Amino acid sequence: MTLVVGAGMHPWGKWGRPFVEYGVAAARRALADAGLLWTDVQFVVGADTIRNGYPGFVAGSSFAQALGWSGARFASCYAACASGAHAIEIARTRILAGLCDVALVIGADSTPKGFFKPVGGDRHDDPDWLRFRLLGASNPAYFALYARRRMALYGSTAQDFAAVKVKNARAGSLNPNARYRKTVTAEEVLASPMVADPLRLMDICATSDGGAAVVLASESFARRRGLSGVRIAAVSTVGPTFPNTVLEMPNFATDSSAAVPPPERAFRSSIASAAYEEAGVGPGDLSLAEVYDLSTALELDWYEDIGLCEPGEAAEMLRSGETALGGKVPVNPSGGLASFGEAIPAQAIAQVCELTWQLRGAAGARQVEGARLGLAVNQGLFGHGSAIITVV
Template identity: 70%
Template sequence: MSTLKASTSQVRIAGVGMHPWGKWGRPFVQYGVHAAREALKDAGIPWTDVDLVVGGETVRNGYAGYVAGSTFAQALGWNGARIATSYAACATGAQALDTARARILAGMSDVALVVGADTTPKGFLAPNAGERWEDPDWLRFRLLGMTNPAYFAMYARRRMDLYGATSEDFAQVKVKNARHGLSNPYARYRKEVAVEDVLGSAVVSDPLHLLDICATSDGAAAVILVSEDYARRIGLSDAVRVAAVSTVTPTFPNTVLDMPMLSTDAGTPGDR
């Protein structure tokens, strides 16, 4: 029986970049290229040194979004890098970073560019157009009209019942986020908010108010990850280390019903 051994090498962050978040009405590729170039500039690393491009996929931007790694690599200029594309909804960023980190630790990359970008429609996020009766995520909209705020409101209510959380507790999250946004030039909203402002905003899905809910926005972010050997070669001695990335499934028995499971048994067509 083989034994997996943890690598003693490290993965470092050499540079970061971002495109401001808002509603800009431009193609997502423009945002991603902007963020990528800012990350390269921050790192002081030439584009020709990048040997891996990992794109965070956006399903709302057609074929170019489904192959985001290739899309960004082409837009930046073919340089012979390997490519990969990650999509995991809200966990896309973590999955993309994990992909790049794992390849560096495996010795298959020295300099990885991880870039994610998105454009979003006005209002609540919804599934792409079309009839997909075997798609549980599509079904929860069609059968229940359940948008994301309705789903998270159910989790919020569960937390209140089990742990005594209050609407004021949830409001503090917005207060904290707004405070951090004040000095962030990339933030969409740069205005201080009080608990009373959150609780006084419209109820969208009880107990969540309008200011509890994230606005859908356009923008992009990019990170340059490098191997420790490469960091040493370019004199990067105190860069932030990526110690671990963890995204896992629930374990059996999972007693909390996930959102799509409210409207389907999640089985295959042959099971019914």
């Protein structure tokens, strides 16, 4: 068994400082939260950032050096928007293998102004580059295609999307680590500038600086040291199933998808299903969920993908208040990316920080009453995805 015994964050914003500074601050807070010293850590995993030069590509080493070389082993990993969850999986696996007792997982980012663009110059074999250059599909346009698909299939409206932002902004206003801490009205969302029809500026998450870290420990170590924690019951990092071969754009046919039937489950659904199976639980057991709300419309898709409701029923579930604070299964009680923005290597770790605080009963004004089991899900480019389940 692996426990999260410490969680810490550097608040999100646009601070303009090196990413390592955010990661070190988050790590020190996580260690203090666990009541452990840096020298207690035997293994460090850094989630990589690809926009911050060579130190970002070797984040584990960068963080270990900044904290002070201690002889601890370290590793670095990149899995797009699921990088932090994959870093947690690496650390958890080492603990479960009996190769270490205490691991520190850190993710941090310092982001450019505006929306993300491909990294590394002109690369004609890079589907991300091709998406931008050949289709003109920047990230907001990509999100908008999913939103239009939802409107066409299920009749979702701009008002439904605005209601997601209103819900998440309320939760974010209660979170001291969130970048945006102001409540908004649906009218304000619908009056914000159109970016990629039907999504307006307030429908789309920003890019942000920030950091997050968790301390993981074996059950035996925690017992010896008298540490309490929440248990990681499952980590799913499953990839897509053939013929889902085009991962960067929705609803574009390929030779394989035209020739054979689609897989039984869509990719995002399969990520969550694998986690449920590993943990021996189901959607009905969830106390809360942190989902990857790149856009307001995408949050509604996640409701269905993680099994909270049937396809097409997400907007009704939202309107009922079930996914708001005080509802049956609050979704993004942290405020989500709507309130934080994207700090890519940190965001999956930040979700686990939120699950940890919620399950401890330490989330303050945004506390989910009686929280016992939480789910965090992400999806990144090139088949990367993750789902993490924590329990008390």
